[in-house]
Amino acid sequence: xxxxxxxxxxxxxxxxxxxxxxxxxxxxxxxxxxxxxxxxxxxxxxxxxxxxxxxxxxxxxxxxxxxxxxxxxxxxxxxxxxxxxxxxxxxxxxxxxxxxxxxxxxxxxxxxxxxxxxxxxxxxxxxxxxxxxxxxxxxxxxxxxxxxxxxxxxxxxxxxxxxxxxxxxxxxxxxxxxxxxxxxxxxxxxxxxxxxxxxxxxxxxxxxxxxxxxxxxxxxxxxxxxxxxxxxxxxxxxxxxxxxxxxxxxxxxxxxxxxxxxxxxxxxxxxxxxxxxxxxxxxxxxxxxxxxxxxxxxxxxxxxxxxxxxxxxxxxxxxxxxxxxxxxxxxxxxxxxxxxxxxxxxxxxxxxxxxxxxxxxxxxxxxxxxxxxxxxxxxxxxxxxxxxxxxxxxxxxxxxxxxxxxxxxxxxxxxxxxxxxxxxxxxxxxxxxxxxxxxxxxxxxxxxxxxxxxxxxxxxxxxxxxxxxxxxxxxxxxxxxxxxxxxxxxxxxxxxxxxxxxxxxxxxxxxxxxxxxxxxxxxxxxxxxxxxxxxxxxxxxxxxxxxxxxxxxxxxxxxxxxxxxxxxxxxxxxxxxxxxxxxxxxxxxxxxxxxxxxxxxxxxxxxxxxxxxxxxxxxxxxxxxxxxxxxxxxxxxxxx
Numbered sequence: 001x002x003x004x005x006x007x008x009x010x011x012x013x014x015x016x017x018x019x020x021x022x023x024x025x026x027x028x029x030x031x032x033x034x035x036x037x038x039x040x041x042x043x044x045x046x047x048x049x050x051x052x053x054x055x056x057x058x059x060x061x062x063x064x065x066x067x068x069x070x071x072x073x074x075x076x077x078x079x080x081x082x083x084x085x086x087x088x089x090x091x092x093x094x095x096x097x098x099x100x101x102x103x104x105x106x107x108x109x110x111x112x113x114x115x116x117x118x119x120x121x122x123x124x125x126x127x128x129x130x131x132x133x134x135x136x137x138x139x140x141x142x143x144x145x146x147x148x149x150x151x152x153x154x155x156x157x158x159x160x161x162x163x164x165x166x167x168x169x170x171x172x173x174x175x176x177x178x179x180x181x182x183x184x185x186x187x188x189x190x191x192x193x194x195x196x197x198x199x200x201x202x203x204x205x206x207x208x209x210x211x212x213x214x215x216x217x218x219x220x221x222x223x224x225x226x227x228x229x230x231x232x233x234x235x236x237x238x239x240x241x242x243x244x245x246x247x248x249x250x251x252x253x254x255x256x257x258x259x260x261x262x263x264x265x266x267x268x269x270x271x272x273x274x275x276x277x278x279x280x281x282x283x284x285x286x287x288x289x290x291x292x293x294x295x296x297x298x299x300x301x302x303x304x305x306x307x308x309x310x311x312x313x314x315x316x317x318x319x320x321x322x323x324x325x326x327x328x329x330x331x332x333x334x335x336x337x338x339x340x341x342x343x344x345x346x347x348x349x350x351x352x353x354x355x356x357x358x359x360x361x362x363x364x365x366x367x368x369x370x371x372x373x374x375x376x377x378x379x380x381x382x383x384x385x386x387x388x389x390x391x392x393x394x395x396x397x398x399x400x401x402x403x404x405x406x407x408x409x410x411x412x413x414x415x416x417x418x419x420x421x422x423x424x425x426x427x428x429x430x431x432x433x434x435x436x437x438x439x440x441x442x443x444x445x446x447x448x449x450x451x452x453x454x455x456x457x458x459x460x461x462x463x464x465x466x467x468x469x470x471x472x473x474x475x476x477x478x479x480x481x482x483x484x485x486x487x488x489x490x491x492x493x494x495x496x497x498x499x500x501x502x503x504x505x506x507x508x509x510x511x512x513x514x515x516x517x518x519x520x521x522x523x524x525x526x527x528x529x530x531x532x533x534x535x536x537x538x539x540x541x542x543x544x545x546x547x548x549x550x551x552x553x554x555x556x557x558x559x560x561x562x563x564x565x566x567x568x569x570x571x572x573x574x575x576x577x578x579x580x581x582x583x584x585x586x587x588x589x590x591x592x593x594x595x596x597x598x599x600x601x602x603x604x605x606x607x608x609x610x611x612x613x614x615x616x617x618x619x620x621x622x623x624x625x626x627x628x629x630x631x632x633x634x635x636x637x638x639x640x
Contacts, residue, residue, distance in 0.1 A: 379410040
C-alpha cells in the first residue's frame with residue numbers, strides 16, 4: 001500500500017471514530033438527563049412520603065378519637081341496663097370532648113392533592129385540641145379508657161397466630177364444597193385470598209398401651225444380674241407416671257377417684273378405684289421431701305398467713321382400738337409478699353393451739369390470721385420465750401418491730417372484722433337504711449373501705465418503685481392510724497346505742513378487742529389488711545372436700561395434704577401441675593434408686609416451662625427405635 005492510500009485509510013478510520021464518539025456523547029447526555037430527572041423524582045417522592053407519614057399520623061389520631069367516641073356511645077346506650085353505677089353526666093361531657101370539630105370535617109380527605117399541599121394547620125390544631133380534651137376528661141374516670149381496648153380485643157380474637165404455641169398444630173383447609181353450590185362453574189373460579197384463624201379443638205382423650213420390656217443382663221464371671229430400674233414410681237404396676245400425675249391433679253381439682261374410674265370405663269379403659277388410690281398414695285410418699293420443703297420455704301419468710309377448716313375422716317382413731325367417723329382439721333399456711341408463692345396444707349385431728357405451735361416452729365415475723373383464740377395463745381407462748389418475760393403487759397406494749405424480729409407479731413384480718421358488720425346490714429337493716437343499726441354498719445364499713453383504698457394506692461407505688469420500703473411503711477402508718485383511731489372512737493360511742501342488739505354489740509366488741517392486732521399489719525411491708533389469699537387457697541380444698549365428702553383414714557387425709565399442697569403451689573405460680581408432677585416423679589425416683597434425695601432445683605417455681613415441655617415430649621414419643629433389629633428371648637420376639 002502506498003503512502004497516499006495509507007493516509008486515506010487513516011482519514012476514513014478517524015471519521016468513523018469521530019462518528020462513534022458523537023453517538024456516545026449523545027448517549028451520555030441522554031443518560032445524564034434521565035439521571036437528573038430520576039433525582040428530581042426521588043426528591044419529589046421523598047417529599048410525598050413525608051406528607052403521607054404526616055397524614056397517616058393525623059388519620060390515626062382521628063381513628064382513635066372515633067373509636068373512643070363509639071365506645072362511649074355504646075356505654076350510654078346500655079347504661080340503663082347495666083347493674084353498675086354509671087356517671088352519665090361525665091360520660092356526656094366525654095362524648096362531646098371526643099367528637100371531631102365541625103370546622104375540620106372538610107379536611108378529613110388529606111390525601112396528596114394536585115399542588116402537593118399539606119393538611120391545614122386548623123385540622124392539626126383541632127386534633128390536638130380533641131386529644132387534650134380527651135386526656136383531661138378521661139382522667140376523671142380512668143375506667144372509661146378501657147372501652148376501646150375491649151372492642152379491639154374482639155376484633156383481634158382468633159388472629160393471634162402465636163397463641164397455644166406449645167400445643168401440637170394441624171392445618172384444616174376449607175375448600176369450596178360443590179354440594180353447597182351445585183349450579184356454580186368451578187372451572188371459572190380462582191383463589192384470590194386465604195384467611196387464617198386459630199381454633200382450640202377438644203378431641204376425645206386417649207391413652208397409650210405401652211408394653212415395657214426390662215432386659216436382665218448376667219455377668220458371665222460373677223453370675224450377677226443387672227437390669228434398669230426405670231423411673232416409674234409404681235414399678236411393675238398398671239399406671240405410668242403420666243397417668244398417676246393426671247389422676248392426682250384431677251383429684252386435687254375436685255374430681256374424686258371413683259368418678260375418674262367411671263370416665264375411664266366409658267372409654268374402654270377399665271381400672272379399679274384401688275389402682276388409682278395406690279398411685280395417689282405412692283405419689284404422696286415420693287413427694288414428701290418437696291412437701292416438707294414447702295413448709296421450710298414459708299417459715300423462712302418474714303410473714304405468712306394461717307387458717308384452718310374441717311375435714312370429715314371416716315376411720316379416725318379416737319380411743320385406742322376404737323375408730324369412728326369424726327371431724328379433723330386442715331391447717332393452711334401460705335407465704336406472703338413477693339413471688340414465688342407457696343401453700344402448705346397439714347391435717348391434724350386437733351384444733352388446739354399445739355398444732356399451729358408445731359407448724360410455726362422456727363418462724364419469726366408477722367403472722368396474719370383470723371380472730372381464733374389459739375393463734376393468740378401460740379404467739380404469747382413464743383413471744384414470752386423470745387422476750388424472756390412472763391408479764392403479759394410487757395408483751396402488749398412491746399415494740400412490734402422488735403417482736404417481729406425475734407418472735408411472732410400477731411396480725412388480725414380486717415375482712416373478718418368487716419363481715420361482722422356486713423352480715424347484719426344485709427340480714428336486718430337493709431330494708432331500713434335510716435335506722436341506727438344501718439348507720440353504724442355503713443359507717444364502719446366505709447371507714448374500713450378507706451383503709452383498703454390507702455393500701456391499694458400505696459401498694460401500687462411500691463410495686464412500681466416510686467417509694468422505698470421505709471417510705472411505704474411510714475406513709476401507710478401516717479394515713480391509716482387516724483382512720484383506725486376513728487373506728488375505735490366510733491365503736492365505743494355506738495356500744496351504748498345498741499345495747500339490746502346482740503349481733504351488732506358482738507361486732508363492736510370484736511372490733512375493740514382485736515384492734516391492737518388489727519393495727520399490726522402496718523409494721524410489715526409484705527402484709528395487707530386481710531387473710532383473703534389464704535382463704536382462697538382453702539376454697540380450692542373445700543371443693544375437694546365437697547365432692548369427696550370425707551377421707552377414708554387419717555393416713556389418706558395426710559396423703560391428700562401432700563398432693564394438694566404441691567398442686568395448689570403449681571397453680572399459684574402458673575405452672576402446669578401435671579407436667580411438673582411427671583418431672584418430679586422421674587427425678588425423685590432416680591434419686592431414690594441411688595439412695596440420695598436432693599430437692600434443690602425441684603421446687604415448683606424452680607422448674608422451667610422448657611423442662612416441663614421436654615417431659616411431655618418424652619412421654620408422647622414412641623420409645624421403640626426405628627430400624628432396630630429383633631431379638632428372641634424365651635420364644636418371644638423383641639426389638640433391640
